[in-house]
Amino acid sequence: xxxxxxxKEKLIDQLNLxxxxxxxxxxxxPLFGEGLGLDSIDALEIIVILDNNYNIKIGNPEEARDxxxxxxxxxxxxxxxxx
Amino acid sequence: MRRxxxxxxxSISVLDxxxxxxxxxLSESPNGAWTxxxxxxxxxxxxxxxxxxxxxxxxxxxxxxxxxxQSGIQSPDSIIVGTGLGGMTDTVKFxxxxxxxxxxxxIAPGAFIQSGHNSVSGQIALLLKNQQYNMTHxxxxxxxxxxxxxAMLRVKEGDDAVLLGAVDEKIGVLDxxxxxxxxxxDMRRQLSEGCSFFVVEGEAATGVExxxxxxxxxEDLLSNLDRLLESHSxxxxxxxxxxxxxxxxxxADLPFAHQVYTDRVGRYFSSSAFGFHLASDTLKHQGKPGDxxxxxxxxxxxxxxxxxxxxx
Numbered sequence: 001x002x003x004x005x006x007x008k009e010k011l012i013d014q015l016n017l018x019x020x021x022x023x024x025x026x027x028x029x030p031l032f033g034e035g036l037g038l039d040s041i042d043a044l045e046i047i048v049i050l051d052n053n054y055n056i057k058i059g060n061p062e063e064a065r066d067x068x069x070x071x072x073x074x075x076x077x078x079x080x081x082x083x
Numbered sequence: 084m085r086r087x088x089x090x091x092x093x094s095i096s097v098l099d100x101x102x103x104x105x106x107x108x109l110s111e112s113p114n115g116a117w118t119x120x121x122x123x124x125x126x127x128x129x130x131x132x133x134x135x136x137x138x139x140x141x142x143x144x145x146x147x148x149x150x151x152x153q154s155g156i157q158s159p160d161s162i163i164v165g166t167g168l169g170g171m172t173d174t175v176k177f178x179x180x181x182x183x184x185x186x187x188x189x190i191a192p193g194a195f196i197q198s199g200h201n202s203v204s205g206q207i208a209l210l211l212k213n214q215q216y217n218m219t220h221x222x223x224x225x226x227x228x229x230x231x232x233x234a235m236l237r238v239k240e241g242d243d244a245v246l247l248g249a250v251d252e253k254i255g256v257l258d259x260x261x262x263x264x265x266x267x268x269d270m271r272r273q274l275s276e277g278c279s280f281f282v283v284e285g286e287a288a289t290g291v292e293x294x295x296x297x298x299x300x301x302e303d304l305l306s307n308l309d310r311l312l313e314s315h316s317x318x319x320x321x322x323x324x325x326x327x328x329x330x331x332x333x334x335a336d337l338p339f340a341h342q343v344y345t346d347r348v349g350r351y352f353s354s355s356a357f358g359f360h361l362a363s364d365t366l367k368h369q370g371k372p373g374d375x376x377x378x379x380x381x382x383x384x385x386x387x388x389x390x391x392x393x394x395x
Contacts, residue, residue: 016134044192
């Protein structure tokens with residue numbers, strides 16, 4: 001499956017975004033704040049998604065701010081760092 | 084000493100109680116059908132909060148918001164909640180996640196954050212941006228009574244309005260536990276869930292006054308009930324109605340007229356809050372000044388409770 005689609009499905013499932021469909025999440029729109037409107041607890045959930053599914057650990061919170069910006073930035077980081 | 088009055092009351096139960104003006108007029112639930120009658124939570128809770136909320140949290144947010152709205156109070160001086168078991172759905176979700184997780188891996192934080200008993204009072208405070216006194220009482224079948232005692236103390240010591248709630252949710256594992264504890268089938272069948280929220284206040288010209296709440300040894304309950312009423316120059320036979328409920332005890336043969344509220348809404352640890360709401364509505368709609376009602380909750384072999392309400 002396309003990594004971006006897979007990520008959207010995992011976000012919807014893990015973050016209980018009940019009324020959101022994968023096609024509603026644009027690849028380049030911000031996940032936090034004005035875009036999908038995720039919050040700090042969601043950020044923790046995304047850290048768990050990356051760890052459990054892609055074996056990627058985010059150690060530096062400052063780094064996470066850029067990585068979690070959008071589906072595009074998440075997918076790029078996963079492709080570069082997946083073990 | 085200030086007296087304590089009920090300003091508003093909202094309950095979600097297996098009966099159609101939400102937004103019901105007078106609970107005493109509710110029709111009976113079909114025998115053995117303990118399905119929660121839930122409102123459309125989207126009408127009461129912001130989507131961002133709703134998506135992460137368990138059933139217990141949804142019930143509590145909708146009931147507390149509505150009780151505040153009905154009272155005209157925007158932000159109470161205290162938020163006090165009683166719950167016997169806390170967030171069971173999230174507790175199970177968190178524990179299952181822990182069991183499945185491999186050594187060294189992370190566990191999703193959402194369920195953990197909301198599995199604490201105080202997550203209800205905490206979420207309400209977050210929603211209201213309320214940084215006042217915030218307390219959760221966990222005392223099995225007397226959780227609501229201890230929360231109520233706390234609320235009364237707060238009002239007597241100067242709080243103008245207290246948001247007081249009681250909530251418990253049912254999950255499948257409770258059926259199995261009740262069976263393992265060899266509960267008789269008629270008690271197991273009554274396992275249920277529900278939520279009640281009230282705004283209690285210190286000043287009222289008319290309404291329903293919370294006169295007294297007593298925790299009693301179960302074996303002494305009837306003598307303590309007589310003594311309590313006597314201290315207020317009241318007689319049990321003059322009561323508008325006596326509402327009786329049970330948590331972990333089988334039904335008793337009682338030597339006075341009464342109505343069993345746990346036969347209507349089922350057994351859950353904080354169900355006495357429903358009995359309290361029922362008594363309040365009965366006095367409010369059918370009582371005249373001076374009339375009183377009792378709520379008697381048989382919790383377990385050790386301790387039970389008596390609540391005395393009076394129409395003013």
